[in-house]
Each structure stands twice: as C-alpha cells, then as structure tokens.
Amino acid sequence: MRSLTTLAALALLACAPSEPPALPDPEPLLEQEGAVEVRPVIDMHMHAHEVPLPITEGGPAPCLPAPCEPRGEATGTPEASLQQTLKAMDEHHIVKAFVSTGDLDLLDTWVEAAPNRFMAGSAIWRPGEVPLEELKERLADGRLHGMGEIAAQLAGIPPNDPSLDPYFSLAEAYDVPVLIHTEGIGPPVPTFRVQAGSPLLLEDVLVAHPKLRLYVENAGYPFLDDMIAMMYQYPQLYADVSTITWIIPRQAFHRYLRELVEAGLGKRLMFGSDQMRWPEMIGEGIASIETADFLTEEQKRDILYHNAVRFLRLEPRDLE
Numbered sequence: 001m002r003s004l005t006t007l008a009a010l011a012l013l014a015c016a017p018s019e020p021p022a023l024p025d026p027e028p029l030l031e032q033e034g035a036v037e038v039r040p041v042i043d044m045h046m047h048a049h050e051v052p053l054p055i056t057e058g059g060p061a062p063c064l065p066a067p068c069e070p071r072g073e074a075t076g077t078p079e080a081s082l083q084q085t086l087k088a089m090d091e092h093h094i095v096k097a098f099v100s101t102g103d104l105d106l107l108d109t110w111v112e113a114a115p116n117r118f119m120a121g122s123a124i125w126r127p128g129e130v131p132l133e134e135l136k137e138r139l140a141d142g143r144l145h146g147m148g149e150i151a152a153q154l155a156g157i158p159p160n161d162p163s164l165d166p167y168f169s170l171a172e173a174y175d176v177p178v179l180i181h182t183e184g185i186g187p188p189v190p191t192f193r194v195q196a197g198s199p200l201l202l203e204d205v206l207v208a209h210p211k212l213r214l215y216v217e218n219a220g221y222p223f224l225d226d227m228i229a230m231m232y233q234y235p236q237l238y239a240d241v242s243t244i245t246w247i248i249p250r251q252a253f254h255r256y257l258r259e260l261v262e263a264g265l266g267k268r269l270m271f272g273s274d275q276m277r278w279p280e281m282i283g284e285g286i287a288s289i290e291t292a293d294f295l296t297e298e299q300k301r302d303i304l305y306h307n308a309v310r311f312l313r314l315e316p317r318d319l320e
C-alpha cells in the first residue's frame with residue numbers, strides 16, 4: 001500500500017506546472033563598484049545594424065505617437081553599430097544578447113567579435129528571402145542559435161500565413177528560440193499592417209507547433225488582453241519588452257508593464273533593447289525597467305536577467 005507521503009508527492013506532481021523546472025541560476029555578482037552591486041543583464045532583442053527604413057547617419061531614433069520629440073543619433077556603418085553596441089553592453093553589464101539580421105555574413109562578424117555574448121538569430125523580413133536550406137545548415141553546425149526576428153508583419157504577412165510554417169517547423173525541430181514581431185506597432189513602411197499583428201493570430205502557430213519556443217516582441221503592444229489570453233492559455237509563450245521601453249512615452253510603457261505583471265506574467269517577460277542603429281537606446285531601455293517603481297527588486301531582476309536564463313535554458317557555463 002502506498003504511504004500517505006507517496007500519495008502527497010503524487011498529488012503534488014499532478015498539479016505541477018507544465019514548465020520545466022528552473023535550471024540552476026546563481027545570478028553571478030559581476031563585481032562590486034564601490035557600495036553598488038553590479039548585476040548581469042540579458043538583452044533578448046538586438047539587431048546587427050539592419051533597419052527596415054532609410055536612415056541617415058546621425059538621424060534620430062523613431063518615436064511614437066506623432067507628433068513627438070525623436071532622440072538619439074544613428075550609427076553610420078555596420079562596424080560603428082557593432083563597436084557602439086559592445087561599448088553599451090560593457091557599460092550596462094549585458095552578458096548575453098540575442099542579435100539578428102538577415103545578412104548572415106554580418107551575423108557571423110558580430111558573433112566572432114564576442115562569441116560568448118552574442119547569440120545569432122536569422123532575421124526574416126519576408127518568407128523565402130533567406131533560404132531554408134542555409135538556415136538548416138547553420139542550425140546543424142551551431143552557427144545559428146535561434147530564429148528571428150521574424151518580421152513578416154512589415155510585409156503585411158500575418159504569423160499564421162502558410163509561407164512561414166516551414167520556418168516554425170525548422171525551429172521546432174532544432175529546439176531553438178524564435179522571436180516574432182506580432183503587435184500593433186511597427187516602422188512606417190507602406191506594407192506594414194496593424195491587423196496582421198494581433199497576438200491571437202499566433203494561436204494557429206502554437207497549436208501546429210506545440211514545442212515551439214516562441215517569444216513575442218513588445219508583449220504584443222498594445223493588444224494587452226489578447227496577449228494575456230495567449231500567455232495564460234499557452235504557458236510556453238514568452239514575451240520581450242523591447243522597443244516600447246523607449247519608443248513610446250515611458251508612462252504608457254509602465255502602464256502596460258504593470259498590467260502584465262499584475263496579471264501574473266512577471267516570470268515570462270524579458271528585457272530587450274531593439275537598439276537597431278541607436279545603441280544609446282540600450283541604456284534608456286534598462287532605465288525604463290529600473291525606474292518602474294511598482295516592481296520589486298526581484299521582479300526587475302527577473303525581467304532583466306532570470307527569465308531569459310530560464311527561457312534560453314542557459315547553464316552556468318554558458319554565462320562565464
């Protein structure tokens with residue numbers, strides 16, 4: 001006969017969440033600067049220079065909603081973007097960053113510059129532009145660590161369009177993280193469609209690919225209720241808070257973040273800068289988390305670091 005303790009253990013197992021158990025995550029203390037403890041940050045959303053808009057060197061970063069006061073100065077060359085991004089990463093103690101571009105040679109250059117810090121993702125602006133065979137080869141030999149940003153919404157293509165399905169199948173087969181732009185905001189390109197950004201459109205994708213490790217840019221901003229519904233129903237779904245940390249008014253970002261955290265989703269939100277060609281936005285993004293006075297210190301650390309460690313399944317040796 002089973003003992004009561006065994007029955008209690010079985011009952012506990014039966015109600016255990018479907019999430020895998022957290023991996024060891026000691027959160028290394030990087031160093032001590034005077035009396036201030038320096039903690040590591042993971043950036044889940046960077047771009048290697050590529051921007052879907054004509055940008056002039058020194059031009060300001062976009063802002064929303066118009067009319068607004070744009071800030072920042074765009075880098076002029078891929079090398080300047082790399083060097084200034086690395087400088088900002090040093091300054092803000094970013095130990096890992098998921099960086100993407102559709103130019104796979106440029107992606108190699110970034111990873112070679114800081115192999116322990118950059119995770120390589122293939123940006124997909126339009127299905128078919130990057131050959132699947134090449135992605136498969138790179139996933140197989142370890143040159144590619146994830147997929148995305150998938151930004152087909154900029155071409156008016158919703159996430160459940162059959163043309164994207166082979167990319168999801170490939171990412172699911174290789175068990176790698178996938179970043180997708182499915183939200184209500186985006187660059188002012190003529191083919192962008194707000195209606196192709198409803199988080200509800202991800203349902204078909206998640207049903208067809210239940211093992212997909214998907215995270216949604218800007219937590220689907222501003223489609224709050226739809227995003228909450230999707231994250232409640234699909235516990236494998238994560239989200240970043242990236243461009244909205246600096247492109248919209250901070251008050252609006254804080255309000256959105258607060259709603260997500262109060263809905264209980266604080267363990268599945270991850271910081272990203274979406275710096276594109278404005279590396280100074282990395283610091284602004286982090287500041288917008290640090291200044292969120294409704295968050296506890298633990299909640300801030302979750303968003304800036306711990307949630308990404310769990311989502312990426314990083315082990316202590318990956319963070320050395």
Ligand SMILES: [Zn+2]
Nearest residue numbers: 045047149274
């Ligand atoms: Zn992006």
